[in-house]
Amino acid sequence: MRLFGRRSKGSDSPPPAAWYAAPDRLGFFRYWDGSQWTDQYRPVQRASTPEQPEGTSRSGLPESLWSAVRPGSLASEVRDAARRGLDRVMRTERAPELKPVKPWARASVWQNVVGESHYREAFLRIVQETRARRGEYGTDIDGVSALVIAEPRNEYDPNAVAVFVLGHKVGYLPRDAAALYSAPLQDLADRGEALAVEARVWVAPVDDTEMGGSVSLMLPPAQGVQSFNDLPGVPCQVIPQGGAIQVTGEDQHMDVLGKYVGDGERHLAVTLHVVEEQKTERSKPYDCVEVRLDGHRVGVLTRAMSEKMVDVVQYISDRGKLPVCRAVLKGSSLRAEVVLFVAKSHEVSQRWLDAVDSGEDCAE
Template identity: 35%
Template sequence: MFPPVAEAFELWGQRGRAYFEVVGESFYEKQIKALFKDTKLRADGGTELAIVVELRPDPLNRYDPHAVGVWGTTGQLGSLSRDEAKKYQPVLLQLVKAGYTPVVGARAYGSEYEDYDGRKKFRGGVWLDLAEPHMLFPLNAPPRDGAHQVLPLGAAIQVTGEDKHLDALIPHLRPEGEGWVHATLHPITEQTARSTKDLVEVRIDGHRVGQLTPKMSGDLLPAITHLAASGTTAATRAVVKGNRLKAEVVLYVQRAHELPASWLDARPAAVAVAAPPRAHVPVPPRPTGLRFVVPPEWPQPPAGWEPQTGWQTDPAWPAAPAGWQYWQLTWSQAE
């Protein structure tokens, strides 16, 4: 039913806070406890670990055909609740059928206590850093015109002037009112009556959708010009919100002074020359960009593994094994 080998896809929308509760942990206490095998458990307040987990849709589950299991390096850790699984399984199932393993950051909790007989007992739980189903993937592909480098995820920056570019934003609007996209940043000079201003123009799929204020432009321009010196375009994650009457764009990106040295040393992503493969993914029939990460149980690529035609290296993981982290350009096909 599913591809025999799937590449891990890090779900979008994570905020660094794991508050989405996993259910059924009492059936998997052994697996949760095994996560803490190298960690001393505290009785007072418990112990927490930051982990990465897989979300596995299970339509053949005998008890719940909408089931979604939560799996870690030690086995299954729990499931999504019945109500939540109904919302998430269609999206996750499409990704799995297309050959991707959905992974997400999580927080595991464990503590030991003594019962009334003086015996030690374990209590554990898992919470996910999981966005709403429609915010798990981008609506368009990464930049395809020349080399690009993605600025690390950071705090929100509001774009201005979107009202003048609704025609470019309408294709990216969703019924839910918001959606992730890849955007690019470009230095421009604005001429006024008395002076000039160096600003940042924001584009989606090559179309202008607005610009940043002078202050916000100043926070990003050093990074943009640093990349431009080597012929590289600065890219970022953004959210498009609104409807056909009014829409806005919000960037989620680190300012220049916040950038780590590892990002500054990363290689830009080259444009794939070959035509990208087609895949059925749960988005409108527009290009879709996916980022893959190494699952916990795969410290190295499997023997004989080779990237598919149309993939390009992901600059966000400079320390990864050569030829392992990739961006893939895929096109969705409406069912």
């Protein structure tokens, strides 16, 4: 099998026969017979350095040839391939420096990652860093966080989406899925952020020298990577995600909601406000939680549900921040409904409340 069969005009002599870092197989050396690649491979750990002649590099290529080969020649192709192979063996590809952010919509779909066989060194590192217990047939690592990052400059696919676990690249989203997620993920990257999701990692020996693995991710819908509308441009606090709460009275605000509806669900950021409501002239006023979309009222919570939300809404408001929560809009310009996904007052933790009180950048 010839991987470097073309000679350019004026090419210099090819490198001597030796073992070189295989450009086509991670973690292996491949034998170059002086004119072409052979089908002989040896694991890196078994390609013993003492067999290499004095004055050779770690790849087996004589040091004098690293700089002596003519650009574009057969020798330079072999040299560059050996360097690439060595780089892949010696290190893993690290994630860009981006701030991890949770998806706006609830993550609900498991997605398998592809291309893991090209990143076997990463799986070895993951096992080492997590100190995961190795079973008889492999290691199952649950509950780790993965970053999902668009790669618009990928030479094979401008919609490529890379996956990193513990900072190590482990593969990519399949092409069809990447086409859906690339744009919203690139929007995050433009803001210096990266989508952080739950991952499951399975690691098992490929042979006695290498680890291989597989990864699956819990992803949100592509349209829910970030909110459809922008968060308020004033200090605000996102309330942790919780169960579904139906908003009432949306039919009275279709002039606003009609501008946001689409063919599918819209994952929105809405603000919550404590207002005084009175059902009839004779009824007693009560504290009600009003829902606003980009500053416009789009409904209220029922009296019973307002009682469960008013404390946390007021707590945030009293500290000079605007309470924000996740919402889903469904319907058409004729009629639509809004559902909140937010933790009630008794469901938020004391640690979270303390962080809000201290002004820290608290997690949801």
